[in-house]
Amino acid sequence: MNPLAPVAAVGRSTLTLMASIGRVALFFAQALSHILRPPWYLREFLTQLIQIGWLSLPVVGLTALFTGGALALQIYAGGSRFNAEAVVPSIVAIGMARELGPVLGGLMVAGRVASAIAAEIATMKVTEQIDALVTLSTNPMKYLTAPRILAATLTLPILVAAGDSIGIFGGYLVGTTRLGFNPVNYIQNTVDFLEFWDVASGLVKGAVFGFIVALMGCYHGMNSGRGARGVGRATTNAVVSASILILAANYLLTELFFTA
């Protein structure tokens, strides 16, 4: 066996990774230029607002509701060890607004939307619909990618805001029905301790995560292989890459917003 084989393998993997990053960066630049330059397909954009935003609301809302409730139970159980049960409302609110609302919302939308975008565009590619768009004088990047990325970037913060509210409401329900909190005090504690930046930082994260979800869905769809296997692989890659990038971006944004 060649003693340099492991080094060569590492080199190949590095080159492949760099090439992938380069391709995504080029795709990102292309998408951005199409978002900024006319013509804009308003009808497609509105359709995507509904597909990505409105239709994701039940998934994000249910996730937030149960997470808010579970969070209240956990904080109560943990806080009771050092007589800090009273912090439940404020920690639920801060936790939902800063972290759990945007991250769980982003991940749920990644599962629902990145997969749908990748599967739809990959199927269009396999069935020559993308080629048909070109022959009909329509740029696929402008017609398919730009509306999806713009819609996801704008709707995710709204979904996060809704998720935050529903999550806090979940904590309120559990707090007042299971943990014995006074409803008025619970709401008062929530409002008193929640600051503007707690909410705003979560909304900014939501916009970044929305961008990532749509970018990965479109990128893997447009670059899918042939046949059913190609579509399946594009869908999987879109969800996995969007999820990982969301978690990585969340860490970087948290560093930027709260430790800088």
Next chain:
Amino acid sequence: MIDITGLHKTFGDNAVLRGVDLSVATGSSTVIIGGSGTGKSVLLKCVLGLVAPDAGQILLDGEDVTRAERDSFLAKFGMLFQGGALFDSMPVWQNVAFRLLRGSLKKPVEEARAIALAKLARVGLGPEVAEKFPAELSGGMQKRVSLARAIAADPQVIFFDEPTTGLDPIMAGVINDLIREIVVEMGATAMTITHDMSSVRAIADRVAMLHGGKIRWEGPVAEMDAASDPYLHQFISGSAKGPIETVR
């Protein structure tokens, strides 16, 4: 007039086109035949700019297609794809009127819809089909819709990629007749790729056979059967014996 000179295209280590030379006169119908994987679709896609050739030149009415302004260049073309390539997220009439609802050829919605209905009628489909989605149609109806979309903007050049694949012989005959009628009626230049010899005889003025990455034989359809080229003869007779290698 489409002039293709010295066209080369390689995918990885597979040289698909190795110097294709072909001229298609304005208003004529040329059918390109050849075995599977010989590069017929690649040739059409090179002309449309969907695939970038490695070398060679393609002229449309004397203008290099790579230098033409894309929107106005593509507005001259219509294409019927092998699988129809209809957009399954929109109803039939919007598929047909796609080009008329956006871009440089944009028309008011009602006018675009009226044109779409007229084109659907031209390919034998009634207005009841207009609001249906492509998935609700049979294969033959999808081909007709795709044909209606290809002619919706009255293009100067129409490409047909395997127009009868997957259709029964009767429906294939109907589609062949429609293509012939429409091409003659519109005075359009047509390029068709097919394996179906009944399509060749129904549609073609001239036939070109692509083999080994080059045009092996080219001539009027009337001379095809009498041609002495053994490759062409094997192809049109559908024989397993001959110079074209077959995998058994």
